[in-house]
Amino acid sequence: MRQLVARMPRNVGCVIDLHCHVLPGIDDGPATVDESLALVRAAYQAGVRTIVATPHVSWRYRNDDATIETAFRVLTDRLATEDLDIEVLRGAEIAATCIAEIEPGELAKLTLGQSRSLLLEPPFVTVITGFDDIAFSLMREGYEVVIAHPERCPGFHRDTDMLRRLVTAGARTSITAGALSGRFGKTVRRLALEMFDEQLAHSVASDAHDLLGRPPGIASEIEQAGLGGMLGWLTEEVPAAILRGEAMPPRPAGRLAPDKPPGLFARLHRR
Ligand SMILES: [Fe+2]
Secondary structure (H helix, E strand, O other): OHHHHHHOOOOOOOEEEEEEOOOOOOOOOOOOHHHHHHHHHHHHHOOEEEEEEOOEEOOOOOOOHHHHHHHHHHHHHHHOOOOOOOEEEEOOEEEHHHHHHOOHHHHHHHOHHHOOEEEEEOOOOOOOOOHHHHHHHHHHOOOEEEEEOHHHOHHHHHOHHHHHHHHHOOOEEEEEHHHHOOOOOHHHHHHHHHHHHOOOOOEEEOOEOOOOOOOOOOHHHHHHOOOHHHHHHHHHHHHHHHHHOOOOOOOOOOOOOOOOOOOHHHHHHHO
16 A cells, blocks of 8 residues: 555545546456456556446447446456555546437436536547537537547647637537647647646546556646646646536636746756
């Protein structure tokens, strides 16, 4: 146990991971329940105490309530035999391009932890005309929309105003932790940090798929990005409010913008 505590970043309490591909055998996450268990253990060691399992619901991975429930039971039955103080809830990451094909009754079963929030994945294309209409339509139906990793969507790089309009209308955003550490490149990292500058970022999740390529860390990436002062808000308060269907908790007072690496000019003149 001493070793586990030593590996946890400071200030970590009960991190809630709203976006994690932890269910076995139904998408590009773990292939087996043993691999799922290893991912859960790694998440625990990184300070996570609640995981929302969010398998893809997409054209490539045609999951539905039934396939998710089956995989969820496989994992939770296994976890019941393990000595791990961690909660796994059901959810889904729903591709926006699939929304129209999902029956209303089915969609209601794909929310995050039985809340009214849907984790909506924007398409990875440069033109995302109509994504806002899909999100607005869901909100009119009474859903809360959480936009999955907008910083990784080329369309939001091209049309950041759409992101601003969505947030103004009540959509929430879930930044992927790896984006803050540059795992997806400088451009993605830049938009993620700009979202913090503009108060467009509401939460940070792992979007973990495995132990190496897409690992389950969240808190350490937040701290490394200079956002440690927002850690509890990003990983506990806001995710808890999303799961409970409550209003967003107030942003922490004080300095919000992260430390940005100095530009080339500044680095040259520092020498
Ligand atoms: Fe994902």
